[in-house]
Amino acid sequence: xxxxxxxxxxxLILSFPIHIWAEDLSVNLNEDILPLLKKHCTRCHGPLxxxxxxxxxxxxxxxxxxxxxxxxxxxxxxxxxxxxxxxxDEMPPEDEPLSVDEKNIxxxxxxxxxxxLPEYVEGDHSPIEHWAFSPLxxxxxSGDSVPPAKQSTRLSIDHFIIEKLKKKSLQLSEQADRExxxxxxxxxxxxxxxxxxxxxSYLEDDSPDAYxxxxxxxxxxxxYGERWG
Numbered sequence: 001x002x003x004x005x006x007x008x009x010x011x012l013i014l015s016f017p018i019h020i021w022a023e024d025l026s027v028n029l030n031e032d033i034l035p036l037l038k039k040h041c042t043r044c045h046g047p048l049x050x051x052x053x054x055x056x057x058x059x060x061x062x063x064x065x066x067x068x069x070x071x072x073x074x075x076x077x078x079x080x081x082x083x084x085x086x087x088x089d090e091m092p093p094e095d096e097p098l099s100v101d102e103k104n105i106x107x108x109x110x111x112x113x114x115x116x117l118p119e120y121v122e123g124d125h126s127p128i129e130h131w132a133f134s135p136l137x138x139x140x141x142s143g144d145s146v147p148p149a150k151q152s153t154r155l156s157i158d159h160f161i162i163e164k165l166k167k168k169s170l171q172l173s174e175q176a177d178r179e180x181x182x183x184x185x186x187x188x189x190x191x192x193x194x195x196x197x198x199x200x201s202y203l204e205d206d207s208p209d210a211y212x213x214x215x216x217x218x219x220x221x222x223x224y225g226e227r228w229g
Contacts, residue, residue, distance in 0.1 A: 027109040029114070059116065059118055075114070189219065
């Protein structure tokens, strides 16, 4: 289906599909909401200074809300106290109010269901551990939490990257050859190209962990980090 617009007596049929408009209106918690909260709100509602027991630097704290309960009610702007404060320019209280575009981002996010916000558990006020101190969890490509990928991948994280690229009609580049890989690693870790001996040692190594051994070699080098220094 194509959008149709009349200009005078002329009928215009636009060349892009309506669903593109819908994609443009979608709002992502991590990419759109959290950066705005950290820019405007975490000075007063951050992990080190949570006024009114409200922290807005993490999705789990946003879902929990403050002393009065949730500040965001997915799908209900009137009950979302965060939106009411933003709409009435009460937040942020001391800085310049949010722009019209920034307000619209919050409005669309809440009104469309606050995508990405964890579920609120009433009465749960246990401490929330920072994500950096949480134990690592192994994710298998065959698991339900990992998006499917038609391209062959080596790591589970590639599935998430492919999913993002697919939304932009892009795909992963072809895997680099071994000559390119050793040059990238050598330059990244030491700032210098690999020597002939290092290059041949890697190219002639047919073991499954050849790449890992090559990376470990440069990490153990006394020249590792000199480029950054």
